[in-house]
Amino acid sequence: MKALIANNLVKYFKTPDPFEVLKNLTFSIEKGEFVSIIGKSGSGKSTLLYLLSTMDTDYNGTIEINGTMVTGKTQNELAAFRNEHIGFVFQFHYLLPEFTLLDNVMLPALKLNRKSKNEIQNRAVELLNMLDLKGLEMKKASNISGGQAQRVAIARALINEPTVIMGDEPTGNLDSKNTQIVFDIFKELAHENGQTIITVTHDDDFAAKSDRIIELKDGQIILQ
Ligand SMILES: Nc1ncnc2c1ncn2[C@@H]1O[C@H](COP(=O)(O)OP(=O)(O)OP(=O)(O)O)[C@@H](O)[C@H]1O
Numbered sequence: 001m002k003a004l005i006a007n008n009l010v011k012y013f014k015t016p017d018p019f020e021v022l023k024n025l026t027f028s029i030e031k032g033e034f035v036s037i038i039g040k041s042g043s044g045k046s047t048l049l050y051l052l053s054t055m056d057t058d059y060n061g062t063i064e065i066n067g068t069m070v071t072g073k074t075q076n077e078l079a080a081f082r083n084e085h086i087g088f089v090f091q092f093h094y095l096l097p098e099f100t101l102l103d104n105v106m107l108p109a110l111k112l113n114r115k116s117k118n119e120i121q122n123r124a125v126e127l128l129n130m131l132d133l134k135g136l137e138m139k140k141a142s143n144i145s146g147g148q149a150q151r152v153a154i155a156r157a158l159i160n161e162p163t164v165i166m167g168d169e170p171t172g173n174l175d176s177k178n179t180q181i182v183f184d185i186f187k188e189l190a191h192e193n194g195q196t197i198i199t200v201t202h203d204d205d206f207a208a209k210s211d212r213i214i215e216l217k218d219g220q221i222i223l224q
Contacts, residue, residue, distance in 0.1 A: 001030070001031045001066075001067075002028050002029065002030060002031065002064070002067075003029050003030060003031040003032075003033065003065065003066060003163065003164055003196035004028060004029040004052065004063070004064065004065050004066075004164065004196065004198070005028045005062075005063070005064040006025055006026060006027055006028070006051075006052065006061065006062075006063050006064075007026050007061050007062045007063075007064075008024050008025075008026055008060070008061040008062070009022050009024070009025040009026070009048070009051060009059055009060070009061035009063070010022060010023065010024055010025075010059060010060040010061055011044075011047055011048075011051060011056075011058070011059045011060075011219075020219060021044050021047050021219050022044050022047060022048055022051070022059070022219045023218075023219040023220050024061075024220075025048065025061075025219075025220070025221055026061075027214060027221060027224050029196060029198060029212075030196070031066075031163070031194055031196055032190050032191065032193075032194040032195065032196060033190065033196055033197070033211050033212060034186055034187060034190040034191075034196075034197040034199075034210045034211040034212075035196075035197065035198050035199070035210060035211060035212045035213070035214060036199055036200075036201050036206065036207035036210040036212070036213050036214070037049065037198065037199065037200045037201070037213075037214045037215075037216065038200075038201060038202070038204070038207045038213055038214070038215050038216070039215050039216035039217055040217065043216040043217055043218060043219065044216050044218075044219040045200040045216055046168060046200060048200075048216065049166060049168055049198070049200050051063065052065075052166065052198060053082070053086060053088065053166050054070050054073075054078045054081060054082055054086070055082075057071075057075070057078070065081075065085060065086075065163075065164060066085060066163050066164070068081065068085075083108065083111065083112050083160060084112065084160060084162075085162055085163050085164060086162050086163075086164050086165070086166060087156075087157030087158055087160070087162035087164070087165040087166070088157055088165075088166055088167075088168075089150070089153055089154055089157050089165065089166070089167040089168075089170040089199075090153070090167070090168050090169070090170065091168060091169035091170065091172035091173050092173065093149045093150055093152065093153035094153070095141035095149055095152055095153060095156075096141060097140065097141050097142035098140060098141075098142065099140070099141055100137065100138050100139060100140060100141070101128060101133060101136055101137055101138075101139055101140075101141060101144070101152050101155075102121070102124055102125065102128070102137040102138060104141050104152055104156055105124040105127060105128060105152060105155045105156045105159055106120050106121060106124045106159065107156070108156060108159050108160055109123070109124070109159045109160055112160050120159070123159060124137075124155070124159060125137060127155040127158055127159060128152070128155055130155075131151040131152070131154060131155050131185065132151065132181075133148060133151055133152065133155070136148070146173055146174060146178070147174055147175070147177070147178030147181065150170065150171075150173070150174055150178065150182060151181070151182070151185075154170075154182065154185060158189070162195065163195060163196060164195070164196045164197075164198065165186070165189065165195055165196070165197050165198070165199075166198050166199065167186075167197070167198070167199035167200065167201075168199075168200050169200060169201060169202065170182060170186075170199055170201075171183070171201065171203060171206060172201075172202065172203075179203065179206060183206055183209060183210075186199070186210075187209075187210075190211070197210075212224070
């Protein structure tokens with residue numbers, strides 16, 4: 001089953017001058033695949049991820065995620081779709097610094113409001129354990145290391161059991177040890193849980209070890 005199908009994606013920026021940043025991209029990604037999107041600075045990686053994540057709706061072409069056509073949905077429908085299907089991990093983790101790690105992880109699930117607070121808390125504790133953060137649940141997010149914070153951000157991205165996890169430079173801020181830890185977590189999520197990982201990276205080693213590389217050059221796919 002396909003986790004994502006992108007057909008004829010075209011994206012223009014109108015300012016300062018009209019400029020075609022993504023030029024007719026067509027590709028698909030399988031469920032449980034761990035894909036790295038690479039390319040030189042300015043090649044269009046972040047722009048593409050922004051489209052795939054349904055955050056940017058101003059494009060031509062179509063995007064289907066897990067059999068759902070997301071192109072054409074309203075902003076409210078997309079917000080609900082994202083909360084349920086997509087987990088995000090960014091270079092900077094955007095945790096709420098004054099909240100505990102546990103609260104940070106629980107928040108998206110409380111927002112989704114599908115499970116009881118107790119169930120959510122149990123799952124959050126489980127995820128923090130899985131990410132080797134046992135015992136730190138009640139620590140404030142402002143008081144942990146960058147590598148730990150990135151793992152909390154991953155736990156938060158996983159709390160609603162997303163089918164697709166999207167990362168924009170998820171290891172961009174990490175040393176090699178923590179980069180390896182994050183890589184191993186992604187690999188396990190893809191290969192053992194069947195979750196699909198789509199991540200933009202500048203790290204060629206990271207990309208080479210993932211299942212597949214999609215390489216952009218000047219807004220076109222030159223390798224997939
Ligand atoms: N909001 C915008 N308005 C106009 N041009 C933009 C906008 N955002 C990005 N661009 C341009 O689109 C091109 C692609 O940008 P994008 O950020 O997608 O590249 P990238 O491959 O992710 O780069 P990097 O590796 O540096 O993050 C660049 O030339 C950039 O200057």
